[in-house]
Amino acid sequence: MCLAIPGKIVEMLPGDSAQALVEVLGVRRKVDLGLLEEADPGRVGDWVLIHVGFAMSKVSERHAMEQIRLLEALGETEAAAIELRQGLEAT
Amino acid sequence: MKYVDEFRRPELIGKAREEIRRLIDPSRHYRFMEVCGGHTHAIYRFGLKDLLPRNIELVHGPGCPVCVLPMGRIDDGLALARQPEVIFTAFGDMMRVPGTHGSPLEQKARGVDVRIVYSPADALKIAEANPDRHVLFFAIGFETTAPSTALTLKRARERGIGNFSVFCNHVTIIPAIRAILDSPDMRIDAFIGPGHVSTVIGCRPYEWIARNEKKPIVVSGFEPLDILQAVAMLLRQLRNGEAKVENQYGRVVPWEGNRSALKALAEVFELRPYFEWRGLGFISQSALRIRDEYAEWDAERRFTVPGVRVTDPKAAQCGEVLKGVLQPAQCKLFGKECTPEHPIGALMVSSEGSCAAYYTFEHRKAAVGAP
Amino acid sequence: MSGVARKIRFQDARVEMAHGAGGKASRRLIDGLFAPILFGPSWEPLGDAARVDVGGARLALTTDSFVVHPLRFPGGSIGELAVNGTVNDLAVSGARAVAMVAGYVLEAGLPTEILEAEIRAMAGAAARAGVTIAGGDTKVVEHGKADGMYITTSAVGRVIPDLEISPARVRVGDQVILSGPIGDHGITILLARGELDFEAELRSDTRSVLPLVEALARAAGGAVHWMRDPTRGGVATALNELSLDCGLAIAAEEERIPVRDAVRGACELLGLDPLHIANEGQLIAVVARDSAEAAVAALRETPGGEYASIFGEVIAHPAGAVVVKSAYGGSRIVDMLVGDPLPRIC
Numbered sequence: 001m002c003l004a005i006p007g008k009i010v011e012m013l014p015g016d017s018a019q020a021l022v023e024v025l026g027v028r029r030k031v032d033l034g035l036l037e038e039a040d041p042g043r044v045g046d047w048v049l050i051h052v053g054f055a056m057s058k059v060s061e062r063h064a065m066e067q068i069r070l071l072e073a074l075g076e077t078e079a080a081a082i083e084l085r086q087g088l089e090a091t
Numbered sequence: 092m093k094y095v096d097e098f099r100r101p102e103l104i105g106k107a108r109e110e111i112r113r114l115i116d117p118s119r120h121y122r123f124m125e126v127c128g129g130h131t132h133a134i135y136r137f138g139l140k141d142l143l144p145r146n147i148e149l150v151h152g153p154g155c156p157v158c159v160l161p162m163g164r165i166d167d168g169l170a171l172a173r174q175p176e177v178i179f180t181a182f183g184d185m186m187r188v189p190g191t192h193g194s195p196l197e198q199k200a201r202g203v204d205v206r207i208v209y210s211p212a213d214a215l216k217i218a219e220a221n222p223d224r225h226v227l228f229f230a231i232g233f234e235t236t237a238p239s240t241a242l243t244l245k246r247a248r249e250r251g252i253g254n255f256s257v258f259c260n261h262v263t264i265i266p267a268i269r270a271i272l273d274s275p276d277m278r279i280d281a282f283i284g285p286g287h288v289s290t291v292i293g294c295r296p297y298e299w300i301a302r303n304e305k306k307p308i309v310v311s312g313f314e315p316l317d318i319l320q321a322v323a324m325l326l327r328q329l330r331n332g333e334a335k336v337e338n339q340y341g342r343v344v345p346w347e348g349n350r351s352a353l354k355a356l357a358e359v360f361e362l363r364p365y366f367e368w369r370g371l372g373f374i375s376q377s378a379l380r381i382r383d384e385y386a387e388w389d390a391e392r393r394f395t396v397p398g399v400r401v402t403d404p405k406a407a408q409c410g411e412v413l414k415g416v417l418q419p420a421q422c423k424l425f426g427k428e429c430t431p432e433h434p435i436g437a438l439m440v441s442s443e444g445s446c447a448a449y450y451t452f453e454h455r456k457a458a459v460g461a462p
Numbered sequence: 463m464s465g466v467a468r469k470i471r472f473q474d475a476r477v478e479m480a481h482g483a484g485g486k487a488s489r490r491l492i493d494g495l496f497a498p499i500l501f502g503p504s505w506e507p508l509g510d511a512a513r514v515d516v517g518g519a520r521l522a523l524t525t526d527s528f529v530v531h532p533l534r535f536p537g538g539s540i541g542e543l544a545v546n547g548t549v550n551d552l553a554v555s556g557a558r559a560v561a562m563v564a565g566y567v568l569e570a571g572l573p574t575e576i577l578e579a580e581i582r583a584m585a586g587a588a589a590r591a592g593v594t595i596a597g598g599d600t601k602v603v604e605h606g607k608a609d610g611m612y613i614t615t616s617a618v619g620r621v622i623p624d625l626e627i628s629p630a631r632v633r634v635g636d637q638v639i640l641s642g643p644i645g646d647h648g649i650t651i652l653l654a655r656g657e658l659d660f661e662a663e664l665r666s667d668t669r670s671v672l673p674l675v676e677a678l679a680r681a682a683g684g685a686v687h688w689m690r691d692p693t694r695g696g697v698a699t700a701l702n703e704l705s706l707d708c709g710l711a712i713a714a715e716e717e718r719i720p721v722r723d724a725v726r727g728a729c730e731l732l733g734l735d736p737l738h739i740a741n742e743g744q745l746i747a748v749v750a751r752d753s754a755e756a757a758v759a760a761l762r763e764t765p766g767g768e769y770a771s772i773f774g775e776v777i778a779h780p781a782g783a784v785v786v787k788s789a790y791g792g793s794r795i796v797d798m799l800v801g802d803p804l805p806r807i808c
Contacts, residue, residue, distance in 0.1 A: 002127075002129055002232065002233065002235035002236060002285075002287040002288065002807065002808060003129065003733045003806060003807050003808060004235065004287045004290075004343075005095075005730050005731050006093065006094040006095065006343075007731075008093075017246060024092075024727040024730060024731055025092055025723040025724060025726055025727025025730070026662055026663060026723050026724040026727055027660055027661070027662040027724050027727035027728045027731060028660065028661045028662065029658075029659055029660045029661070029731070030659060032210075032212055032239075032242065034242050034351075034355075035238050035239070035242055035349065035351055035352045035355060036349075036351060037349065037350060037351050038351055047093070047094065049287075049290060049343045050731070051235055051236065051239065051287065051807070052182070052209065052210045052211065052232075052236055052239045052807050053209060053210025053211075053212050053213065053239070054210070054212075054238070054239040054242065056235065056238075056287070056290045056291065056343075056349065056352070057290040057343045057344070057345065057349055058343075059094055059342055059343055060341065060342045060343070061342075063341040063342040064094060064097070064342040066341075067320075067339075067341070067342065068097055068103070071103045071106060071107060071316060071320065072103065072106070074106040074107065074109065074110045075106050075109050075110065092723075092726065092727070092730070095730070099788075099789070099790065100790075101789050101790040101791075104790040104791070105790070128808060129808065132808075135794060136794060137788060137792045137794075138787075138788060138791075138792025138793040138794045139792055140792075141791060141792050141793055142790070142791055142792055155808060156808060157808060182805075182806065182807045182808075183732075183804035183805040183806050183807070184804075184806045184807055184808045186804050187800070187801065187804070196479065196801070196804075197478060197479075200478060200479045206657070207657065207804060207805065208657075209657075209658045209659070209732070209805055209807070213657070213658075213659065232807070232808075236807065315788075315790060315792070431797075431800050432480075432486055432487060432800050441806075441808055443808050451795065451797050452794040452795050452796075453794070453795065
């Protein structure tokens with residue numbers, strides 16, 4: 001129901017509210033970071049999920065890589081896949 | 092494209108398909124509902140039906156905010172748009188949705204000041220740039236989109252921007268799922284959970300589906316691999332006789348959701364006692380309205396809203412399609428009176444409406460038998 | 463002529479914006495209202511230009527009107543579009559533009575410097591395309607009755623002898639060739655309007671495709687069966703028109719369609735399909751299988767055709783439809799667009 005795309009924070013913009021320039025394949029747009037968790041507000045280099053000009057969450061590289069590893073392991077051995085999956089769930 | 096292309100890798104898609112074949116019971120039929128219209132769109136856009144065994148039927152759910160909006164709300168919004176001081180702003184998705192007297196786009200072509208915005212923040216910017224006009228933002232969307240509206244209203248108040256208001260049509264997903272599960276003709280084996288809504292609400296709100304209804308649900312991303320993996324996870328639960336909430340989309344969905352976004356929602360919005368959903372009827376506590384503290388920015392309180400109610404044409408079976416009882420092509424009007432060019436029901440308008448998606452990407456393939 | 467779904471009646475009560483957007487509604491308006499009245503009950507499918515024989519000379523004739531906002535954008539302006547668009551309509555009909563006339567509708571209050579810039583842009587584009595602007599007409603309307611300026615150009619061209627372009631010549635097994643990356647023009651215009659607040663290094667691809675057509679004529683000649691420059695409605699609309707006109711189907715392979723990163727990025731952000739986005743300097747050609755490789759090689763040696771590739775094939779079923787296949791085995795039907803592409807958030 002909602003189109004959201006990962007983009008990379010390339011520049012923090014000056015001002016009171018948390019605004020940043022975010023890039024998706026060379027396309028840049030001002031994105032509001034005000035909805036990110038206060039403890040982890042986002043900085044240059046972070047990847048965020050963009051929806052209607054707002055960052056909805058940070059993209060976790062660790063989770064993404066683990067998911068890919070899990071998929072790569074599919075069909076290799078059942079045991080390896082289970083081990084990976086349990087690793088993923090424990091995180 | 093990072094975090095996109097990796098999830099479209101052909102060799103991994105091959106592996107995910109093998110996994111699905113290993114887990115499936117060929118002797119039974121599976122009905123999985125993808126709650127979210129974004130999944131409906133992705134399933135057709137990526138041709139995922141071609142990649143799934145035939146005994147898995149994907150049933151399209153109610154998660155399309157444009158589709159579930161009653162025509163009366165559009166008529167109300169456009170009635171306000173016609174006031175000379177008003178600039179009517181909305182997402183592109185709303186622009187072709189028919190009201191009784193035409194769509195916002197047709198009104199625009201007739202001289203009404205209708206503007207497409209990418210973000211509610213852009214609507215606020217238009218208000219700042221046009222202090223002698225009133226900018227109305229016609230807000231739609233589930234919990235993914237509502238926090239952006241909430242933060243925009245907070246910014247409007249902070250900056251004292253008085254010539255801006257929101258016509259709020261934000262809805263919540265859980266009551267809609269409940270309405271579907273309560274429907275007597277419901278036959279769904281498991282759910283593909285809405286990934287982007289869950290970035291905000293997290294995974295806990297689905298626990299009752301697993302616990303009380305004994306249905307597996309996997310919160311899923313929107314790339315081909317995400318959806319195939321979610322299907323495999325559902326099959327594994329069913330094979331093991333389990334019913335639990337799983338998160339396939341961990342790279343952006345925290346189990347607990349986004350507390351900051353939830354806080355913004357709670358500050359600005361409260362639940363409406365009930366709200367009308369197109370095709371599903373009135374559902375209690377299923378939509379958001381603007382709190383008293385923000386009444387000044389609430390279009391429904393600032394203006395006299397006609398409060399139009401329009402009943403859908405009797406022959407249209409949008410409700411049955413929304414609930415997954417009928418497939419789009421089984422509706423009597425599908426592809427005849429109701430097409431993307433002349434939509435009768437909203438499911439035919441939005442590109443994530445199941446009828447429009449089916450018509451656009453699948454219809455003729457099915458009709459003539461593609462290679 | 464074996465086209466499918468020919469008998470269309472235009473029943474819309476009013477003209478809407480969608481009727482001008484180049485997609486289904488435009489087709490219905492032309493096939494259902496203009497053609498039956500102007501050409502009588504039996505008529506050939508409409509190409510981009512009309513053929514006329516004058517005293518033994520084979521000529522082609524076309525006209526096009528140009529409405530664009532903003533008037534200037536990265537990579538071009540309305541003046542260049544007005545020349546290139548009409549040159550291209552002739553080129554894809556297999557004709558070399560010779561002479562052009564232009565009609566201007568100007569809005570009172572238009573700064574002279576803007577008008578002058580556009581006249582100069584037209585002169586430059588005409589010189590590059592090798593066409594003479596032989597005359598014109600100007601009308602001025604009240605402020606508010608037009609958006610700056612509109613230009614209509616009409617041109618006559620000489621038919622290139624080796625080429626015979628007609629959907630009736632398209633056969634199952636023919637290869638479908640694209641000259642280069644798609645969507646540059648449409649996305650450039652969308653971003654240049656400034657409403658979306660997106661920035662990207664993108665330029666319109668507006669150019670004359672005549673050099674590409676001539677390269678094809680030299681390399682493949684009579685093996686070139688059909689051509690189109692995929693403007694409004696994009697590649698999807700051009701291919702749908704072809705499939706309807708020839709009564710066959712087109713199978714395209716998605717990963718062989720070149721799309722620039724920034725176009726793809728903007729499309730992902732806005733929920734658009736690059737196949738629906740307008741181009742102003744690309745060419746789609748349907749060429750007999752045996753000549754397809756030679757045709758691609760010739761295009762690649764021509765400026766603007768460096769990224770030419772075979773991306774699809776003519777197949778028999780499902781007749782009248784375009785099927786796009788993904789690298790991983792999924793397929794979808796790609797229809798004409800209904801109206802202009804609109805950004806979406808759902």
